[in-house]
Amino acid sequence: MSQSSVSLCWLRADLRLHDNHALYHASQRGPVVAVFIATPAVWREHDDAPIKVDFWRRNLQALAGNLQNQGIALRILEADRWDQCPQLLLDCAAELGADALYFNDEYGLHEQARDDAVMQAWQARDLHCQRYTDQLLFPPGSLQTQAGSMFKVYSQFRRRAFEALHRHLPRCLPAPEKQSVSTPQSSALPDAFAGLSAASEAQQALWPAGEEAAHERLQHFTQQLLEDYEQDRDRPDLDGTSRLSAYLAAGVVSPRQCLHAALQINHGEFDSGNPGAVSWINELLWREFYKHILVCYPRVSRHRAFRPDTEAVAWRDDPEGLRAWQQGETGIPIVDAAMQQLLQTGWMHNRLRMISAMFLSKNLLIDWREGERWFMQHLIDGDLAANNGGWQWSASTGTDAAPYFRVFNPLSQSLKCDPDGSFIRQWLPALAHLSPREIHSPPVDDLLNAVDYPAPILDLKSSRQRAIEAFRSLGAEA
Structure with missing residues (x-):
């Protein structure tokens, strides 16, 4: 088989062998070489968490071994910007004698522009380029x-x-069959991961790769x-x-x-x-x-509210409140335990994401975009669409948003989702000795029950009313 029949499969958020549309269809055509482009500058711009980049790195290593077992090489390239991707892929194709490119679509505004530019560049050279719905x-x-x-x-x-x-x-597609035609050796991971990839052994153990x-x-x-x-x-x-x-x-x-x-x-x-x-x-x-x-609705990719009328909400500038929320020092145990889970594991339970997001955007009345960014900077599962959708739901600015007058009471939520306080004890050891009744709202003035834990940074009742008034002033609909 001639070199010209080689295809490239450009991998991104599809780091698997099985049920991978682009990889499967590329392999059906003939010999295939997988390609991944590391873009550290873009990762920084997009606030991708170090633990998330480490997860990519470890999964790429695992995938490289699986691909090698099928006779498929994995080439890892590096670019400063996404606008370099079209030429990088064309240069790789010229080196390998490839005349076709396969990849699965991605859906952010900039991702779509990047992929469109790649496809146009390949078509301008009369090279085959095929895209798939896979995510x-x-x-x-x-x-x-x-x-x-x-x-x-x-x-x-x-x-x-x-x-x-x-x-x-x-249906789920099978893995590519083992290639009988040899392709170049896989390349090593570039230094791009070294500066941005970080996770402790304990975190890696929580999220095994592959x-x-x-x-x-x-x-x-x-x-x-x-x-x-x-x-x-x-x-x-x-x-x-x-x-x-x-x-x-x-x-x-x-x-x-x-x-x-x-x-x-x-x-x-x-x-x-x-x-x-x-x-x-x-x-x-x-x-x-x-x-x-x-x-x-691409405006949500531009950090805009899904509901345009809520762009006028008078969000508060409260650096100390934001810092207390980020570090899990609000004096509200379920919120602080949730934030500690995020900081220590790179993940947060979904119910706690709603509770902590609503506390920031409603009780503290701080712009939801501050919280959206903080989550992306720390989540191993950071995903623009899901993260944005969840934050806008909690902040009453998005599709299917919670009515503006719905403000979770974190104390009642705590009693429902952590009835005996075991979750709070796990992440806030200073409160571990408190009873199930006290742990959701620790005593702050009783010297006999003094704990090394901050007093609440706000009053839940009055802060709830403040949020309701801020939205009501817009004439917001429930």
Whole structure:
């Protein structure tokens, strides 16, 4: 077979061998070389967390071994900017004698512009370039209202998604067959990772890399935890969630693989049967919904509110309040424990993301974009669409947003999601000796019960009313 029949598969947030559309279809054409472009300057600009970059690095290493077993080399290139990607890929193709490029779509505003530029550059050279929907079950914009527009309400989107899935269930593709034609050796990881990749041994142990680790977690979740997911998913003191978000964000596991695993447990049902399975499929579709929003309403990619009227909210400039929230020193135990979980593990339970986000954006009345950025700077599963969607929901600025007068009371939330205080004890050891009654609201004036823990930085009742008035002054609708 001639060198000219070699194809490149450009990998990004799809670091897996199985059910990878671009990789599979490239291998069907003939010999393939996988390519990954490290862009440290862009990672910094996008606030990608060091623990997230470390996760990419470790998954790339694991993937390189899996690809090598299939006779596929992994070339790792480096660029300062995304606008260098078209030429880098063309140069790589010229070196390897490749005449085709395959990749899976990404959905941020700048990602789309980068991918369009690459495709145009390849087509200008009369080279084959093929793109695929892989991160999602449906191409963005393909699920539409009767008026032909993108849904703004999740429940309506979910209903249309269920209709589409009942008509056609996307299948999981196999791994590429082993290549019989030799390709160049894989390249070593560049120094680009050294300056931005950071995670402790304990953090790495929490998030083992590679497809095998991802599927072990998926299997454990679906076979051991899924049945009780509906009742346990809001309990951070329990191992009740999938903890697959980091693997989904890096593309180590696909949404189709997750969907099929849930359907297997639930006898093929999407919206009936086991409540836990139905609830988790619902969460997979929330992830889908936010990526569709990212594409169809690009203003959210520009750090703008989904609801334009809420751009006028009079957010407070409160550096000390922001710092206390960031460091888990607000004097509200469930908020502080959540922030410590984030700082120490690179992950936060979803219910706690809502509680801590609403505390910042409502009680402190600090711009939600401050919190969105802080989360991205620390999350191993940082994803623009999901992070933005969650923050805007909590701040009442987004699609399906909480009504502006809905302000979670962190104390009542704490009692519900951590009833005996075991989660708080784990992350705030200074409070470990307190009783289940006291730990949610530690005594601050009783010398006999003095603890090394700050007093609350605000009054929950008056700060709630302040937030309501700030939104009401806009004439905001519930």
